[in-house]
Amino acid sequence: MKPIKVGLLGLGVVGGGTWKVLARNAEEIARRAGRRIEVTRVAVRDVAKARMRVGNEVEVAADPHAIVRDPSIDIVVELIGGDTLARELVLEAIANGKHVVTANKALLAKHGNEIFAAASAQGVMVAFEAAVAGGIPIIKAIREGLTANRIEWVAGIINGTTNFILSEMRSRGLPFAQVLAEAQRLGYAEADPTFDIEGVDAAHKLTLLASLAFGVPVQFERAHVEGISNLAAEDIAHAARLGYRIKLLGITRRRADGIELRVHPALVPAERLLANVEGAMNAVLVRGDAVGPTLYYGQGAGEEPTASAVVADLVDVTRLHTADPGNRVPHLAFQPDAMSDTPILSIEDTETSYYLRMRVEDRPGVLADIARILSDASISIGSMIQEPSSDGSGADIIFLTHLARERNVNLAIASIEASPFVRSTVTRLRLENLT
Amino acid sequence: MKPIKVGLLGLGVVGGGTWKVLARNAEEIARRAGRRIEVTRVAVRDVAKARMRVGNEVEVAADPHAIVRDPSIDIVVELIGGDTLARELVLEAIANGKHVVTANKALLAKHGNEIFAAASAQGVMVAFEAAVAGGIPIIKAIREGLTANRIEWVAGIINGTTNFILSEMRSRGLPFAQVLAEAQRLGYAEADPTFDIEGVDAAHKLTLLASLAFGVPVQFERAHVEGISNLAAEDIAHAARLGYRIKLLGITRRRADGIELRVHPALVPAERLLANVEGAMNAVLVRGDAVGPTLYYGQGAGEEPTASAVVADLVDVTRLHTADPGNRVPHLAFQPDAMSDTPILSIEDTETSYYLRMRVEDRPGVLADIARILSDASISIGSMIQEPSSDGSGADIIFLTHLARERNVNLAIASIEASPFVRSTVTRLRLENLT
Structure with a gap:
């Protein structure tokens, strides 16, 4: 021919x-x-x-x-x-x-x-x-390999630069800025790394994955985008102690009332394959109603x-x-x-689990007050650790919640931060069990 | 339409x-x-x-x-x-x-x-x-997703029954027969489990993967097939101590003189994603010259x-x-x-690393003699552990070799087993670094 x-x-x-x-x-x-x-x-x-x-x-x-x-x-x-x-x-x-x-x-x-x-x-x-x-032939997999399925959600590590940085932060206990500088020296991050580290590149890709999974038009402008530049090394360490790793995930999920479309750092149980994708590698986890979970892994960039x-x-x-x-x-x-007009949900309508860290006064009644605030916002606690703060000025508390609505979590955080016994802003990370 | x-x-x-x-x-x-x-x-x-x-x-x-x-x-x-x-x-x-x-x-x-x-x-x-x-859309991935590549090798966990059994043996420290019986009760293994546990089912699948990867005719009769029914719990434990997990792999690899086509249990470094595929799940790792390693994971059986x-x-x-x-x-x-007539190699022509376990008399010179036998067979040792045997009758020695030709390993094993100071047959497992 x-x-x-x-x-x-x-x-x-x-x-x-x-x-x-x-x-x-x-x-x-x-x-x-x-x-x-x-x-x-x-x-x-x-x-x-x-x-x-x-x-x-x-x-x-x-x-x-x-x-x-x-x-x-x-x-x-x-x-x-x-x-x-x-x-x-x-x-x-x-x-x-x-x-x-x-x-x-x-x-x-x-x-x-x-x-x-x-x-x-x-x-x-x-x-x-x-x-x-x-x-990774992920578009072919979703578009042709999983045609039998009603796809439920897609969660992916789809930016190698940020995954490299997070892997180094965790394995070497280093802060973000230092690892970024090193990544730039090694050529894993660009001179202006904004698109990668602020999640924009991942959001571009996630936008396409959402359309392929659910048959909705491309709607990048509706994606919620958070990067990793504010991620503290101590949260990576706390997550590890609790059995989780923090990954920058692109997540799109079909819910009864619309589609979640969000990029942000998230805690993932350490035993999941996705949590073990290290360095600049990419991986995408796709859940279909017939096939169950499937994962696709490989190099996400490079010549x-x-x-x-x-x-x-x-x-x-x-x-x-x-x-x-x-x-x-x-x-x-x-x-x-046959495209669908299912709306993209606001990030406030996200339903997931949360990691909340705060520094409080170490005196009777504080925990009870915080627990009451969470409970009033319909947030139920999965697990909790409390320990003396490193500077000896109070106590650090970390909550892992069960599934909650983000709007409620935001209200609870505002209420906690307004309380007289709280000495810090509340660090809030999302937690994805990926089951 | x-x-x-x-x-x-x-x-x-x-x-x-x-x-x-x-x-x-x-x-x-x-x-x-x-x-x-x-x-x-x-x-x-x-x-x-x-x-x-x-x-x-x-x-x-x-x-x-x-x-x-x-x-x-x-x-x-x-x-x-x-x-x-x-x-x-x-x-x-x-x-x-x-x-x-x-x-x-x-x-x-x-x-x-x-x-x-x-x-x-x-x-x-x-x-x-x-x-x-x-x-898992693995056929589509190889046949269409990786068309740009000269595929170098494919290594897969492509039988869920055996992977379930191996996962249970490792995590619970149980012997093969007991886990098999339990798998049969749970419906993970058939009443007559031969096809699964002896590697025949995996070899059927591997045969197809080899043809797809290398463009050779289907040649099931040339596949080397070993199952897991002889695998000892102690080898799984030794492997774990050395940083490896044992998986039943189907491996096909392009070499200068032909194609390896083999199913057998193998040690895999514990940090590899493939080593972390647990239970009845399947995963296939494909290495192409352009794309590098890619992995595809999901449920390999079921309605x-x-x-x-x-x-x-x-x-x-x-x-x-x-x-x-x-x-x-x-x-x-x-x-x-455009199909290729590249021959399928005999298992004796396999080139990989090996795990060798033997029980020997605990006296001076034994290790030197064994090391000499290995060296004479052009087998170089990567690492070794020696410890008193559990019954106190001698010493157990485990070698991990560098890349070696299986023919040479077989000769060395025969020579070791013929030595007067050796008290057991030599347990030989293959070790795949998958890089």
């Missing part, structure tokens, strides 16, 4: 990895796909540098627009990132009847609805396995792991590009006319 | 689960597939009992042949098990131009080459996600988890049944004309 022709936009980390994997494994890929996948055009900012890399058989140019308009190109691979030029190019490629493969989670989390609608109207595919959890997903998409698109568009796997797992 | 019509052969555990999941999630499945998937005919041995279950809208009969010949049926789901009648029915369905979905690993491990060739000739699909690791895979296959076949057969995903991941 004729080779499929690919135009590559961007030759950075992922673009370079894609080029490398396609070249090195050309034979193995063709054995599977039944034809060759050839990059025939590349658009990059630094043309001379790129030409050194890809040689003379490929056309290298600075103008990406020429590629998305080129009638000889079957598939456009967008790896330039950002959501302005990338959006423009992807939409133009679609308008020109080209299939698109992209690793751009920010683009799809913000403009996915527009892009997928345009693609469906044109009868082309937009494949994005590389946008979530790098090399070749991400390229692995890009190339898998290229093979998929190659296989399906002659198929009737109506029979292809829908972009967001559900047929466009 | 018109519903797709399914004929179901068998209404046992998996057949019943498939019926249940298709009924309960009909809406969710149709939202994804774009059309309904309807079971219109069922063949079972006990017609009256089945009719009670599926009602009057479905034709229930005792003769499965009528279904595989029925022109109104699009897809035949084979869930009767065994490899005589099942083979006959699957081949007849294919000859009649029907797509087939099956959970039958024994059938495919033994007759897969014949069945896939017949299907390719007829232009129909034989889908078998449910045949390996139940609800609804297995049905989850059967129904996912039904959705896939529904989507692809109008596609050009040449563009479909090949049955064994590689195009039929």
Whole structure:
């Protein structure tokens, strides 16, 4: 069969990895796909540098627009990132009847609805396995592997930088700032780490996972996003003593009244596989009503792991590009006319367990008063530890609650913080049993 | 779009689960597939009992042949098990131009080459996600999710019964026979547990995984198969002290001179995720050259988890049944004309690390003699412990070796066992670092 022709936009980390994997494994890929996948055009900012890399058989140019308009190109691979030029190019490629493969989670989390609608109207595919959890085929698993299921929830470690930082904080007992600096030196964190450490990158990915799991439109703006920059080393240590590890989780859960969509650090029982995902690795736990819990683990970033997903998409698109568009796997797992308008819930409507830490005066009646406040807010206590505070000025109390509504927890915290016997703000972390 | 019509052969555990999941999630499945998937005919041995279950809208009969010949049926789901009648029915369905979905690993491990060739000739699909690791979409992951990769090895816990038994033996310090009896009472092990505990079931599944990973024909007869019935509780305890857990693994690895294909108990470092897969759960670790290690975890058996895979296959076949057969995903991941004749290696050519335990006389020179035997066989020692034997009659020595060739290990063991100072046979277990 004729080779499929690919135009590559961007030759950075992922673009370079894609080029490398396609070249090195050309034979193995063709054995599977039944034809060759050839990059025939590349658009990059630094043309001379790129030409050194890809040689003379490929056309290298600075103008990406020429590629998305080129009638000889079957598939456009967008790896330039950002959501302005990338959006423009992807939409133009679609308008020109080209299939698109992209690793751009920010683009799809913000403009996915527009892009997928345009693609469906044109009868082309937009494949994005590389946008979530790098090399792990999690989109394929949810979109095709679990089609029998009513999916109940998804919980994932979907940002390697923060998982690396949390793993180091725990195993070495170090504070956040010190580990972040080290991660930056090692290249695990960017010079401006905001997107990673504040949970934004994870929220982009979670937004896509929620749409795939529940068939709702992409709604990044409704996601609740908290990062790890305020996480104290002592909470990691307390959690460990209580049998938990703290992970930055992206969680989306179907409830009777809507869908939870939230990224934040959470305590996870130490015996769960997810709690044992260490370093820069990613893992996504998906619970379906028929299959039960399933977990997918691997490298969530990096040159070749991400390229692995890009190339898998290229093979998929190659296989399906002659198929009737109506029979292809829908972009967001559900047929466009079968999407659901189930609302995304406010974070205040979250129902989960909580870890609450506070410093109080060490005198009779204090515990009773706090217990009363919690009970008045319909919060029941699962376990508790109290110990003298390290500075000898009072007592530190930690509560682990049973399932509670976040709105009630917030009211209780306000009430506790307003009490005369409390000497600190209340540290509140969510606790996910993942069962 | 018109519903797709399914004929179901068998209404046992998996057949019943498939019926249940298709009924309960009909809406969710149709939202994804774009059309309904309807079971219109069922063949079972006990017609009256089945009719009670599926009602009057479905034709229930005792003769499965009528279904595989029925022109109104699009897809035949084979869930009767065994490899005589099942083979006959699957081949007849294919000859009649029907797509087939099956959970039958024994059938495919033994007759897969014949069945896939017949299907390719007829232009129909034989889908078998449910045949390996139940609800985990591992076949899809390897066959479609990792197409970019040259796969290096696959190592899996792919039999829930044995993993349950090993988990109980370790956590409760009990001997094999006692845990097996309990597993039988709980329904985790069959009355005749041979297929599970002797590794045959795992070897059926591993055989399929090897073909999918490396593009070699199905060669169950070349698999090396060892079960757990001879595993001593003391070796599990020794392994734990050394930082390892013992799991029944199916391992297939590409080497320069051929492919390893082996099922046996193995020591795995306790910190690996795979070592922490407990109870009846399954997990498969796949290493690709681009993606690195990826792991897939979930329930490997049971009514609804297995049905989850059967129904996912039904959705896939529904989507692809109008596609050009040449563009479909090949049955064994590689195009039929691109299969490899790389040989399956003999177990003697395995290269891995080893755990060797022996009881010896406690006198000077013994250790030196054993070390010399190992060294003469090109086996280098990674670590060693020696302690007085529990009966006070001598010393127990345990070696963990570096990578060694099994042939050399066997020679060394024979030589050690022939030595006058050795009071026991040598217990030999393989050790897999999985890196």
